[in-house]
Amino acid sequence: MYVQSLTLRNFRNYERATITPDRGVTVFTGSNAQGKTNVLEALHLCCLGRSHRTARDEELIRWGEHRASVQLRTHHADGTHDVAILLDKTQKKKKTVRIGTRQAERIGELLGHMCGVLFSPEDLSIVKDGPAERRRFLDMQLSQLRPQYFYGLQRAVRTLNQRNALLREIAKNPSLLPTLDMWDEQLAQIGAQIARNRREAIAFLGEEAARAHASLTGGREALRLRYISQTEDAPDSAERLLSRMRAARQEDLRRMTTTVGVHRDDMGVTIDGKEARTFASQGQQRSAVLSLKLAQLEMAARETGEAPVLMLDDVMSELDPGRRRQLIERIDRVQTFVTCTDLSDLAGARQGMVYRVENGVLHA
Numbered sequence: 001m002y003v004q005s006l007t008l009r010n011f012r013n014y015e016r017a018t019i020t021p022d023r024g025v026t027v028f029t030g031s032n033a034q035g036k037t038n039v040l041e042a043l044h045l046c047c048l049g050r051s052h053r054t055a056r057d058e059e060l061i062r063w064g065e066h067r068a069s070v071q072l073r074t075h076h077a078d079g080t081h082d083v084a085i086l087l088d089k090t091q092k093k094k095k096t097v098r099i100g101t102r103q104a105e106r107i108g109e110l111l112g113h114m115c116g117v118l119f120s121p122e123d124l125s126i127v128k129d130g131p132a133e134r135r136r137f138l139d140m141q142l143s144q145l146r147p148q149y150f151y152g153l154q155r156a157v158r159t160l161n162q163r164n165a166l167l168r169e170i171a172k173n174p175s176l177l178p179t180l181d182m183w184d185e186q187l188a189q190i191g192a193q194i195a196r197n198r199r200e201a202i203a204f205l206g207e208e209a210a211r212a213h214a215s216l217t218g219g220r221e222a223l224r225l226r227y228i229s230q231t232e233d234a235p236d237s238a239e240r241l242l243s244r245m246r247a248a249r250q251e252d253l254r255r256m257t258t259t260v261g262v263h264r265d266d267m268g269v270t271i272d273g274k275e276a277r278t279f280a281s282q283g284q285q286r287s288a289v290l291s292l293k294l295a296q297l298e299m300a301a302r303e304t305g306e307a308p309v310l311m312l313d314d315v316m317s318e319l320d321p322g323r324r325r326q327l328i329e330r331i332d333r334v335q336t337f338v339t340c341t342d343l344s345d346l347a348g349a350r351q352g353m354v355y356r357v358e359n360g361v362l363h364a
């Protein structure tokens with residue numbers, strides 16, 4: 001698939017901007033704080049209905065304005081898709097999605113119309129930081145590719161919050177204890193679904209990332225991914241999850257929070273058998289992230305049957321020539337949007353349209 005046009009209205013520092021990229025590489029270049037990342041953020045919003053850098057949608061609305069919109073036209077094997085995301089802080093429903101000319105009932109209907117992989121310097125946190133970052137990585141990828149996963153995840157978060165609220169209630173009113181069974185069963189069912197998807201994703205990403213990493217390091221290093229779950233040997237068994245929850249019940253009641261479940265999952269990343277988070281050098285961590293991103297591209301292509309869009313936010317300048325070459329090889333095969341402060345960072349890459357970004361204005 002590829003993007004045919006993108007129009008921003010009162011989005012971040014853009015009053016109005018339209019791009020009509022070709023199927024190659026579109027470059028956004030300019031000094032710091034001019035609006036380069038904002039364009040990629042708008043594309044990301046079309047992929048998942050949310051920004052990659054904030055959970056607060058109102059931050060996306062241009063200062064002093066009440067409404068913002070992002071309109072996107074993509075081309076797929078089955079034809080043209082038109083979607084729009086409308087943000088309005090004066091309305092009760094602050095975010096709405098339009099598919100074609102119809103207003104969608106749920107944000108999830110957006111999924112599948114735009115499929116992209118974003119790679120930015122902050123992605124180093126996937127390897128470097130805690131489990132939450134890796135869960136987020138998996139959840140974003142799976143949500144984008146499998147709308148059922150997205151809905152399941154929303155249900156899981158709601159159910160978890162309700163169970164935690166009940167645990168606090170029980171502390172005040174112990175007669176409510178029997179109602180906990182129902183929540184445990186629901187959470188175990190949803191959790192098992194989520195776990196099955198995560199297990200599949202990690203298996204596929206693991207193979208692809210291992211391949212990419214071997215090629216990045218000339219076969220010198222072995223990158224491995226593994227699913228880390230509290231129900232280790234059977235992560236997607238609802239029964240197993242339920243019995244682990246039951247075993248932890250006293251602890252949950254005491255701490256008034258749910259200590260067992262997929263919200264505690266992690267994805268192990270090792271290089272030559274050692275945890276990358278603790279033992280890998282900065283350069284090795286960077287290679288591992290790049291391998292994960294390349295694996296993401298492959299997974300998106302396999303699941304949708306079409307090439308996804310690649311978005312690179314200022315990453316070229318941080319890669320050494322070897323890693324840069326690996327990335328440039330992929331750029332040649334998919335529609336790519338790149339930001340950089342210096343065009344020389346893209347030396348060797350196929351360059352298509354170049355926009356100079358200046359204070360929220362795109363100069364072709």
Ligand SMILES: Nc1ncnc2c1ncn2[C@@H]1O[C@H](COP(=O)(O)OP(=O)(O)OP(=O)(O)O)[C@@H](O)[C@H]1O
Pocket residue numbers: 011012013014030031032033034035036037038039059060061062063314339341357
């Ligand atoms: N809601 C908003 N309304 C108006 N301007 C905003 C809004 N949110 C952010 N900005 C402005 O957008 C600019 C940041 O844009 P962006 O992150 O795209 O910069 P950039 O060109 O990628 O810079 P860098 O090279 O430093 O990454 C900042 O100057 C910020 O003040």
Ligand SMILES: [Mg+2]
Pocket residue numbers: 036037038313314339
């Ligand atoms: Mg930026």
